[in-house]
Amino acid sequence: MSTYTKEEIAARWAAHLDKQMVELPNTQLQGFTPVYRNAAFPDDPKSVLPYDAFLHGMSKNPQANCFGHRPWDAAKGDLADHFVWRSYQEAHDEATALGSTMCQWVEEGLLEPRGNDGSVSSPKMEGWTAAYWGNNRPETSILSLSLAMYSRVMVALYDNFDAAGSVYILQHSQSRVLLCPSQYVPLVLRNADKLPALKAIVLVDQPENQNLMIGEARKEQLIREWASLHQIHVFHYDDVVAQGRKSVRPHLVSRDPEALSLLCYTSGTTGLPKAARILNRNAACAIDGMRWIVNDQEMVSISYLPLAHILERGWQLFIIYMGGSIGFFSGKIERLSEDMQLLKPTMMPSVPRVLNRVADQIQAQMDAPGLKGKLLTKAINAKLANYEATGTITHALWDRLVFRKVRELLGGRIQFVLTGSAPCRKDVLNLLRVALCVDVREAYGQTENCAYATFMAPNDRHVGCVGPVNPGVNLRLRDCPELGYLSTDKPCPRGEIMLQSNAVFGGYEGDPKKTDETLIDLHDGRGKWLATGDVGQIDQYGRVQIIDRVKNLVKLAQGEYIAIEKVESILGSLPLVQQLWLYGDSLQPHLVAVAVPDPDAFSHFVRSVTGRSVSKDDTAALEEACRDPKVVEAALREFIKLGKNQKLGSLEQIRALKLRMEPFSTENGLMTPTMKVKRQAAAKILKKDLDELYAQAPYDLSKVQASKL
Known part of the structure; x- marks a missing residue:
């Protein structure tokens, strides 16, 4: 097991940019590629368990900033224009106090299950589950640390989960304690009969104003009285921590690599969420390996991606291991830029929809009338040309003259941006690299591999891939003959991505059938392999490119199969739209x-088609344009043109189109909390639209010509 300096890490990546993965000899199996390993770091990183990762970060400086947030400013009735911080030592002590009070609850019998149906056992000091429901905040991470200290299991719920999904997770996980803002309590109490394990709710609201009128009751008092009817206890977070500080209990840390530390629920695109069992060893595999990928640098990160998602959880654990600081956003995504300008982070985990929004802001500045817009456009084009030629993302003149203000959009100090969860457009990646002078890299992972699978190498300017396999991870491709992808394809082998490492999860809680479908023994002496369901290819640089999904096949009336997500990702890159189903x-x-x-792009498009000026903020006018047959046909032609340019087959082309300004969202039941379309739900909700589309004559593809290149 090797330890590398910062300089050695940079040198090893630089030496392997042309061939980033190596094939292990004598690992070929029929229907599979050989096993691939990371070329720069073929050895395994050391194993670091989650609690030990926190101790490692704290050992660098116990008084360093750990978790920060914007406090409430009562005088102005809004969040303060600064962050306040818990140090590593303060976070450690607070987590100990929180866990100590929970120890007292076990001793006092407060967490004994309600009812006597036998489905929920009496709690021991270790091994039971606590949940958090709400926006990211320091208390979420304090709870996670506390549960690790006392060998308990964490569950986090997306703040935008619907009632049915949230109640199901609390029920399925048998959560005994729930931390949440008071807004979620009525939903929980209305379903209390379905939650026999739940015995304590801890409120993380701001303490209420004590100046009440005669006869008024505090909100917490009302909640407590309602909850008591269901034998559920309600506490305020500050009171729970204060109680624990009076009687601190020794930690009960489990260092068993197979111990369960987290139930991470998938978003449920086709049904109820599945509970992935994340074990101690899963996170332990990734923590030090990430250091080899990101390398040592100042680490101040913004936390806004949901902590119920494995990407944010893994990223936070890495930042803490490195002794970095995590500032939590205000809870409203529309204020994220404001939060970042106050925090001035150096690191930013992200997803394509957020980066697209940043790129749109830059593009809007480029399109602005006058000298500023022209100057920015000239600077962007000059830097893009220089980047293509040399790979350099900095420029002595333009960075000082123009891009300092652009960088201020994200606080002015961003050095590293990670993007995952979905493919990011190449033009967006390149634009952000030169406009923000920042290292933007794509990565690939899933809940089932603890978000640790592949990552772009530093200084790799050939975007459009997710990089080589991560240190400590084995990868091979499996033939998909029904899709036409084979491990023997030339020049690039293709097939379903199979992964094996300590980062691969322990199966689905209570679902052995689905576990056996996902974890497969290839009898190669390496243990079980994760069948990801994603189709990849290995390019000429030894990097992984995600090109398809195994299961999202649609069979048309002719008997032909269409890889629906593959086509959707191609046509969805049309700048005219923000969502495509x-x-x-x-x-x-x-x-x-x-x-x-996209309202901005669409307003310009409508004017080009109809000659009418439409504001991007005039929703009624944009809705009317969506119903204009000329506009719809013109948009459909753009999709068909793009499809022809991308060499889609005739059966892969859209033949009828519906435009709507209302986005697909969790509120209207069309999206999961991770922003993936619920395909089955969408087919039911939009049935009338689908019937109307299929009642139309399919558009004649011969009317549209591909662009001349």
Whole structure:
């Protein structure tokens, strides 16, 4: 097991940019590629358990900033314009106090299950589950640390989960304690009969104003009285911590690598969420390996991606291991830029939809009238040309003259941006690299591999991939003959991505059938392999490119199969739209689509088609344009043109289109909390639209010509 200096890490990556993965000899199996390992770091990183990762970060400086947030400013009735911080030592002591009070609850019998149906056992001091529901905040991470200290299990719920999904998770996980803002308590109490394990709710609201009128009751008092009817106890977070400080209990840290530390629930695109069992060893595999990928630098990160998602949880653990600081956003995504300008982070985990928004802000500045817009456009084009030629993202003149102000959008100090969860457009990656002078890299992972699978190498300017496999991870591709992807394909082998490492999860809680479908023994002496369901190819640089999904096949009436997500990702890159949902029916001969236009791009598009000026803020006018047959046909032609340029087959083209300004969202039941379309739900909710689309004559593809390159 090797330890590398900062300089050695940089040198090893630089030496392997042309061939970033190596094949292990004598690992070829029929129907599979050989096993691939990281070329720069073929050895395994050391194993670091989650609690030990915190101790490692704290050992660098116990008084360093750990968790920060914007406090409430009562005088102005809004969040303060600064962050306040818990040090590592303060976070450690607070987590100990929180866990100590929970120890007292076990001793006093307060967490004994309600009822006597036998489905929930009496709690021991270790091993039971606590949940957090709400926006990211320091208390979430304090709870996670506390549960690790006392060998308990964490569950986090997306703040935008619907009632049915949230109640199911609390029930399925048998959560005994729930931390949440008071806004979620009524929903929980209305479903208390379904939650026999739940015995304590800890409120993380701001303490209430004590100046009440005669006869008024405090909100917490009302909640407590309602909860008591269901034998559920309600506490305020500050009171729980204060109680624990009076009687600190010794830690009960489990260092068993197979011990369960987290139940991470998938978002449920096709049904109820599945509970992935994240074990101690899963996070332990990734923590030090991430250091080899990101390398040592100042680490101040913004926390805004949901902590219920494995990407944010893994990223936070890495930042803490490195002794960095995590500032939590205000809770409103529209204020994220404001939060970042106050925090001035150096690191930012992200997803494509956020980066697209940043890129749109830059593009809007480029399109602005006058000298500033022209100057920014000239600077961007000059830097892009220089980047293509040399790989350099800095420029002595333009950075000082123009891009300092652009960088201020994200606080002015960003050095590193990670993006995952979905492919990011190449033009967005390149634009952000030169405009922000920042290292933007794509990564690939899943809940089932603790978000630790592949990561772009530093200084790799060839975007459009997710990099080589991470240190400590084995990868091979499995033939998908029904899709036409084979491990023997030339020049790039293709197939379903299979992964094996200590980062691979322990199966799905209570679902052995699904576990056996996902974790497969190839009898190669390496243990079970994770079948990811993603189709990849290995490019000429030894990097992984995600090109398809195994299961998202739609069979059309002709008997032909269409890889719906692959086509959707290609056509969804059209700048005119922000969302695209493709639909195919086995009783119909062609594909149709529902698209949500981008208001800014769509307003310009409508003017070019109709000659009418429409403001991007005039929702009624944009909705009217969505119903204009000329506009719809013109948009459909743009999709068809793009499809022809990208060499899509005729059956992969959209033949009828519906435009709507209302986005797909969790509120209207069309999206999961991780912003993936609920395909089955969408087909039911949008049935009327689909019927209308299939009632139309399919558009004649011969009317549209591909662009001349």
